Amino acid sequence: MDNLEHEFEDIKQWQLIRQDRHAPRPLRALPNLTPAELQSAESVDDLLGPVKDGKLRRPRVDQVRKVAELTLPLKYNLLTQRIENDGKPIDGDFLGTLYLQLAEQFQIEVAKERAIDAATLVARQHSFHPVRDYLGSLTTQLEPQQWDALAYELFGLSDPMAHLHLQRQLIGLVARAMQPGCKLDTALVIHSPQQGIGKSTLWAILGGQWFSDSLGDLRNLKDDVLQLHSAWIHEWGEIDAVVGKRESETLKKFLSTTRDDVRKPYGRGVETLLRSCGIVGTTNRSDFIKDPTGNRRFPVISVDQVNTQWAKDHRDEIWGSALAAYRAGTPWHYQAEENEQISKAALSYAADDPLRDQIETWMEDNPEVDSLAMPVLIYQLQPDRLRDPEFSRQVALRLGQLGWTKSQERRRGYLPNGDRHDKATVWHRPSSAPAAPQPSAQQAVSDF
Known part of the structure; x- marks a missing residue:
């Protein structure tokens, strides 16, 4: 066991011996490379020399990271907080058996923990954020009058607050992608007593591959927090099922939190993850707000129709406009007077009090x-x-x-x-002055 570089002349003899996990492993001397040569290596053979006589190659500590870089197309997805191998998320088994894969496929012997460390380091050095990349690729925007009347385009509504709610939510979602951990403590709710008109479909179209409707109702908070870090737009379908069952303080804290301390399934410790996602909701009920103290967190747009085809045709332009508004410094938080309006409007959706x-x-x-x-x-x-x-x-x-x-x-x-x-x-007492009448949809369009 002392002579770790013992060589066997008969490879068959070695194959028999290696069945014993305690048997010495045939190793051979590796080429000494300068740091520049190490970085410029384009293959494992350049780095460690070719395989000879079936002898395992044991890289030095300074070579392990390069081995992982040459053998695995690893990247780190900042949205999902997961390592991806060739564009697909890995699981814990992948990292746990990586040292075996290196031995079988590349005749490289690396300690299990060192292989995991190297793979994690390489992935982190190749980090990317898919939503940020998507937003950065956009070159088109809506016409200004379309952006300013977005609720009319999508829902046929001329209510200025509906336009405001949509813009604030979209800009906030962009902000979360560009600036993870920023404040976004509201969840826009699309309400309609009618089923099947496309409320959820709208968010699925806008979110694309980064949309999820799998967020739980906070009964298992640990899993729900981890689920948050898997998508950009999370929809609480039938949000009344969540709002009605959870304690108001739990719900408020969940919405207002900007970072989460989580232990990943394959992680070795607790990590602090900044949220780069937002939550939206849909409901058919008109009495889904149970807590009168938290209704400002749920601005509501009540609709009779959803133009999902228009959303599909103009998805890139919608996000292009939201990105432009974010870059221009347009706020996505509500001001005090706007919160007051939201709270008053929410009374229409409040449960019996x-x-x-x-x-x-x-x-x-x-x-x-x-x-x-x-x-x-x-x-x-x-x-x-x-x-x-x-x-x-x-x-x-x-x-x-x-x-x-x-x-x-x-x-x-x-x-x-x-x-x-x-x-x-x-x-x-509030003023008894009558509210100004709202323009009709036709009037709103004619004003553009």
Whole structure:
């Protein structure tokens, strides 16, 4: 066992001996190459010399990486966070048996762990992001009037908020590809009571090979987080099944997280992965929003039709326009006033909320009240919870949803029973001015 370079004259004898895993292996001296010669080697034979008499070649430490580079077309996919061999994702078995493949196919002896390290290093040195490459290859865009009325082209809608929602989501998806880990904590939901009109098909067309509808409902958070790092656009089909079952804080955290600590199936430790994907949703239900505190995370476009053929014909132009908007610095986050609009609109898709209904009824019964202190309203609703801070928070959230505004003013006053209350925040009723009418689809088109 001490003479590792023992040579056998009879190769058949060696073949018999090698069946014993503890038998010495026939090795031979390898050529000494300068660093420049090492880098310029174009084949394993250039690097290690030709195979002679069936003797295994054992590369030095500084040659192992070059061996992997010469024998395997490995790349690292930054979107899926996986190593690919000749364009196909590998699994753990590939890396675990790589040292055997090198021995059988190339007569090279490398320790198992060293082979894995070399393959991983080579792949990382050839990293690529397929979505980023796709976006960078685009040379066409939509006409400005088409981009500004994208909801009309896809859904026949002229609602300015629908155009805004689409643009923000698309720009945000581009941002996640170009700038992994950036903030993107909203999930645009396409709603229609009709089935089979193409809601999911639209996202599949736009996402192409980087679309997935396999994201779970967060019951197995570890697997769902890992699944996130497998595609660019994840669709929660029938999003009500997710929103209705998960705790609101779990859902908010999942959407707002920008990086994940995961252990890959073939990995040796925990890795921190930046998210380069976004989430969208579809639903047939009109009561899918269960948590009134998180509805701004789900801007909704309600549609009767989806022009999937137009999306297919103009896919590159759509993404070209979204990329141009991203490069121009167009924000993909909603401003405060836009979030307020989203929250109000989301009430149309909210599940039954007895507390909100109770507040609305009180407002209708007391139209003369333009402002009030919080304790006064709580006393009218549930006097036994007057000193319950959580109930106060829930009432405040619903007042905000219903358009009431919280002022900086704090005042003392009296409750309906005559008791005096301490200083408390004052809320003001929303303006009763009618909203401006929305233009028709035909008017919107004629304005271009």
